[in-house]
Amino acid sequence: MTWIQYVLLGLGMGSAYVLLAQGIVSIYRASGVVNFAHGGLAMAGAYLYHVEFRTTLGWSEVPSFIVAVLAVTLLAGLIHPLVMRPLRRSAALTQVIATLGILIVLQAIASLRWGTALVSAQPVLPSGSIHLGNDLVLPADRLWLTAIAVLVTAALYLYGQRALSGIAARAGAENQRSISALGWSPDRLSTTSWAAGGGLAAVAGILVTPYSGLNITVLTFIVIAALAAALVGDFSNYWLVLVGGLSIGIVRSLIAGPLEQYVPTGSEDAVPFFLILIMMIIRGRGIPMRGAVADRLPSLGSGRIRLGLAIPAAVVTLVLVMFVFSDDWNITIGVMAMVSIIMVSVVVLTGFTGQLSLAQYALAGFGGLFGARIAGGAWHLPFSVALVVGTIGAAVCGVILALPALRTRGVNLAVITLGMGLAVQSLIFNNNQLTGGTAGVRLDPPTVFGHNIDPILSPTDYTVFTLICLIVVMVLVANMRRGASGRRLIAVRTNERAASALGIDVVRAKIVGFAISSGIAGFGGVLWAYQYPNVVLGTGFQPMDSINAVGLTVAGGLGWVFGPALGSGLHPGGIGRVISEHVVAIESYIPLVGGVALLLILITHPDGQASVIAHGGKRIAKLWARGPKAGASDAAAADRERDERLGHVDPVEPETLSVRGLGVRYGGVVALDGVDLQIEPGSVIGLMGPNGAGKTTFIDAVTGFVRPVTGTIHIGGAEVTRRAAWRRSRLGMSRSFQSLELIDDITVRENLLAAAEEQNGRHYLTDMIWPRKPPFSAAAAAAVREFGLAEVLDRMPSEIPYGTRRLVAIARAVASSPSILLLDEPGAGLDETESAELGRLVRGLADRWGMSVLLVEHDVRMLMETCDRILVLDFGEPIFEGTPSEVAEEPAVLAAYLGRSEADVAADEQTDPEPSPTL
Numbered sequence: 001m002t003w004i005q006y007v008l009l010g011l012g013m014g015s016a017y018v019l020l021a022q023g024i025v026s027i028y029r030a031s032g033v034v035n036f037a038h039g040g041l042a043m044a045g046a047y048l049y050h051v052e053f054r055t056t057l058g059w060s061e062v063p064s065f066i067v068a069v070l071a072v073t074l075l076a077g078l079i080h081p082l083v084m085r086p087l088r089r090s091a092a093l094t095q096v097i098a099t100l101g102i103l104i105v106l107q108a109i110a111s112l113r114w115g116t117a118l119v120s121a122q123p124v125l126p127s128g129s130i131h132l133g134n135d136l137v138l139p140a141d142r143l144w145l146t147a148i149a150v151l152v153t154a155a156l157y158l159y160g161q162r163a164l165s166g167i168a169a170r171a172g173a174e175n176q177r178s179i180s181a182l183g184w185s186p187d188r189l190s191t192t193s194w195a196a197g198g199g200l201a202a203v204a205g206i207l208v209t210p211y212s213g214l215n216i217t218v219l220t221f222i223v224i225a226a227l228a229a230a231l232v233g234d235f236s237n238y239w240l241v242l243v244g245g246l247s248i249g250i251v252r253s254l255i256a257g258p259l260e261q262y263v264p265t266g267s268e269d270a271v272p273f274f275l276i277l278i279m280m281i282i283r284g285r286g287i288p289m290r291g292a293v294a295d296r297l298p299s300l301g302s303g304r305i306r307l308g309l310a311i312p313a314a315v316v317t318l319v320l321v322m323f324v325f326s327d328d329w330n331i332t333i334g335v336m337a338m339v340s341i342i343m344v345s346v347v348v349l350t351g352f353t354g355q356l357s358l359a360q361y362a363l364a365g366f367g368g369l370f371g372a373r374i375a376g377g378a379w380h381l382p383f384s385v386a387l388v389v390g391t392i393g394a395a396v397c398g399v400i401l402a403l404p405a406l407r408t409r410g411v412n413l414a415v416i417t418l419g420m421g422l423a424v425q426s427l428i429f430n431n432n433q434l435t436g437g438t439a440g441v442r443l444d445p446p447t448v449f450g451h452n453i454d455p456i457l458s459p460t461d462y463t464v465f466t467l468i469c470l471i472v473v474m475v476l477v478a479n480m481r482r483g484a485s486g487r488r489l490i491a492v493r494t495n496e497r498a499a500s501a502l503g504i505d506v507v508r509a510k511i512v513g514f515a516i517s518s519g520i521a522g523f524g525g526v527l528w529a530y531q532y533p534n535v536v537l538g539t540g541f542q543p544m545d546s547i548n549a550v551g552l553t554v555a556g557g558l559g560w561v562f563g564p565a566l567g568s569g570l571h572p573g574g575i576g577r578v579i580s581e582h583v584v585a586i587e588s589y590i591p592l593v594g595g596v597a598l599l600l601i602l603i604t605h606p607d608g609q610a611s612v613i614a615h616g617g618k619r620i621a622k623l624w625a626r627g628p629k630a631g632a633s634d635a636a637a638a639d640r641e642r643d644e645r646l647g648h649v650d651p652v653e654p655e656t657l658s659v660r661g662l663g664v665r666y667g668g669v670v671a672l673d674g675v676d677l678q679i680e681p682g683s684v685i686g687l688m689g690p691n692g693a694g695k696t697t698f699i700d701a702v703t704g705f706v707r708p709v710t711g712t713i714h715i716g717g718a719e720v721t722r723r724a725a726w727r728r729s730r731l732g733m734s735r736s737f738q739s740l741e742l743i744d745d746i747t748v749r750e751n752l753l754a755a756a757e758e759q760n761g762r763h764y765l766t767d768m769i770w771p772r773k774p775p776f777s778a779a780a781a782a783a784v785r786e787f788g789l790a791e792v793l794d795r796m797p798s799e800i801p802y803g804t805r806r807l808v809a810i811a812r813a814v815a816s817s818p819s820i821l822l823l824d825e826p827g828a829g830l831d832e833t834e835s836a837e838l839g840r841l842v843r844g845l846a847d848r849w850g851m852s853v854l855l856v857e858h859d860v861r862m863l864m865e866t867c868d869r870i871l872v873l874d875f876g877e878p879i880f881e882g883t884p885s886e887v888a889e890e891p892a893v894l895a896a897y898l899g900r901s902e903a904d905v906a907a908d909e910q911t912d913p914e915p916s917p918t919l
């Protein structure tokens with residue numbers, strides 16, 4: 001009986017999640033943005049109603065409710081044009097971070113106006129109990145709440161299905177242009193959805209506060225449950241969101257009730273996280289599907305350390321700290337250095353690897369926890385050991401965190417990591433037995449080489465130490481960026497499909513990215529923990545700190561190693577604290593200033609302060625040198641000469657590709673059925689067929705991007721049918737993509753290097769100490785020469801003409817010296833002369849390099865002139881295989897192209913025996 005009672009009680013809280021989640025989904029459906037500030041809007045509504053209007057002004061319930069909901073509706077309606085609209089062309093990552101910036105601002109305003117203490121609130125809905133018999137009592141307010149949730153769900157569903165503006169809003173999330181073409185203004189629709197979503201958030205906040213209590217963090221983090229519910233409905237299906245939200249409410253209620261004795265304390269807060277985790281494992285994909293839109297990502301620095309600037313800057317800072325500044329200033333600089341180290345972990349993970357984690361302070365906390373357990377408590381091991389153990393421990397935790405990231409990406413990963421941060425805080429950091437609860441763990445003062453650097457007694461020494469640590473971490477990460485491992489991580493961030501095709505083990509790259517980033521966060525966490533004699537994990541490493549860290553890193557420059565140092569100035573313990581103490585008392589305004597500054601920077605310079613400095617620096621250097629520097633051009637010429645010297649063609653390892661009975665289905669669509677093909681070394685086999693015949697699917701299946709339902713694939717004697725794409729690449733199979741899929745964030749040279757260099761896991765560590773920019777392999781150098789790319793090697797792919805980019809894509813596929821090369825419409829978009837030249841180059845790859853080449857092309861002339869044999873597909877089935885002249889005369893082929901019967905085509909042939917040049 002108790003169980004049913006708890007289920008009924010859980011419906012109440014679950015309904016609040018549903019209301020919040022439906023707001024998130026409405027905003028997402030219209031504008032494509034996951035609003036992490038939704039809990040902040042709910043909080044604003046709740047404070048306005050319960051504190052401002054009901055308590056302070058003494059208004060009655062109805063006007064308080066109406067005005068509070070309208071106020072938040074207006075606020076959300078303004079957020080769109082003021083913040084989100086200017087960012088509509090920015091990276092999805094930037095937009096998510098903008099919503100985090102809004103959350104920071106809302107929290108800062110709420111804390112200034114209403115403080116941080118927990119406020120209890122009067123019930124809003126009619127109270128009383130409904131007796132259901134058998135001692136079952138259902139509080140009437142929960143029933144009301146559930147009814148409201150169901151009604152709102154039904155209303156949203158009907159609006160989305162029936163109302164024209166609802167349908168247009170839904171279409172707008174996917175393609176803003178399509179709805180403009182239909183005469184709707186995407187901006188107005190998005191603004192309306194933001195306003196409506198905000199209103200719903202306010203309703204949810206007002207109604208849920210009597211059960212949850214009210215302070216600035218409670219409602220902010222209820223949003224995690226709402227995000228989990230939204231995820232159940234895949235941010236689109238309102239009814240599934242209802243089921244998800246109610247289920248989370250019920251499970252939480254059961255955990256707080258009859259299941260309490262079986263689960264650790266704090267488990268109810270972890271429920272949404274585990275639900276999200278399960279959803280990800282069921283729904284996620286290892287590699288994104290073809291057609292997944294490559295997002296524009298924040299731009300990246302080159303990782304080059306300008307010694308002429310870096311050494312003087314480091315020396316001056318250290319001299320100032322040691323001999324000029326007071327202890328007070330030095331404490332601030334120490335805080336900024338420690339925060340910067342944790343933020344460098346964000347650069348590695350989000351900047352370089354493209355994984356948005358909102359749990360970096362949880363990882364820093366693990367570092368602090370392991371370090372404190374080793375150095376405090378019974379062990380009493382030295383500070384240096386604590387640093388090592390904290391770093392390694394956090395890196396191991398990061399590997400565990402990486403597991404869900406292997407099947408998800410982008411915003412979903414942000415949701416899951418935010419949930420994880422909260423779960424870690426509830427289950428681990430607030431657990432008395434593990435962390436000493438509010439008393440914390442006592443630590444001995446740190447010593448380095450026997451020298452006491454106690455942060456309380458000698459803060460300057462501790463600051464000098466943390467600054468040296470920051471410099472070392474920055475150098476290691478800059479080295480990594482310049483080395484093979486940096487290229488690999490960036491390839492993964494930019495395009496997982498292209499990375500796999502280059503032989504990069506995407507899974508390993510992500511795990512390593514998480515491990516290195518978490519190790520750095522853990523290292524920073526140990527330093528942070530040692531600031532105090534007693535480390536209290538529950539308050540020292542909070543989920544909101546993780547959000548701030550990402551925000552500040554973006555403000556500083558997510559793609560630059562020195563970005564965190566710039567962003568850390570906006571940290572509450574940073575420069576603002578000193579100004580507050582010595583100039584004007586602004587301490588309580590620092591979070592607000594930080595949040596507003598973040599939003600302004602995002603809108604004006606989405607790539608952060610570092611990008612402005614880096615570009616300004618480049619411009620000054622150019623002016624200074626008045627033209628390219630002699631030294632630089634000498635180096636470039638030397639590079640070129642060395643590449644040229646290597647530029648003779650070594651034949652590749654000869655291998656035959658054998659495909660037997662290949663079949664692929666996409667749901668009900670049979671994309672390929674029983675296709676056989678053999679390609680011998682030194683030959684070019686063409687694959688042709690009308691649009692949708694299955695040509696790209698064939699390449700996808702052979703190279704490991706789509707799993708076939710029937711058939712086998714062999715490279716030489718080795719069967720590879722079930723092997724991952726990157727493994728096939730390493731066995732000598734390379735491909736190009738119809739849509740090129742170049743790695744746009746690195747230069748052409750780095751694109752070729754990423755393909756050509758040996759894929760060795762050891763580089764992830766060695767690069768940090770000694771990054772390598774190896775000369776091109778013989779194959780890559782020959783490709784550069786044959787494809788005429790020497791002049792564009794040091795340019796970004798986006799800076800070179802389209803035709804040259806197509807050549808870069810092929811050169812990249814050739815750079816690893818593959819035995820088998822599959823080219824997917826390499827000539828698309830080229831004019832006749834360029835196509836003819838390309839055909840000759842492809843022929844050369846078979847004749848002189850000895851490759852087994854598959855050429856998919858619509859340009860029939862190029863196929864006829866280049867291929868030894870041609871296989872023709874139609875509706876996924878092989879209809880003919882033969883020499884080019886046999887293909888040109890085959891009625892079945894002409895019939896497939898012309899959409900006519902074979903008999904008609906044969907009859908035409910008799911009257912006009914000339915083969916059609918266009919087929």
Ligand SMILES: Nc1ncnc2c1ncn2[C@@H]1O[C@H](COP(=O)(O)OP(=O)(O)OP(=O)(O)O)[C@@H](O)[C@H]1O
Binds near residue numbers: 289670689694695696
């Ligand atoms: N991810 C997918 N989900 C469902 N169907 C798909 C998917 N990808 C391809 N298809 C379908 O499979 C069939 C073969 O498509 P494919 O792109 O391989 O043809 P193609 O010959 O390469 O066409 P094109 O010349 O236009 O590039 C088509 O009917 C296509 O609609």
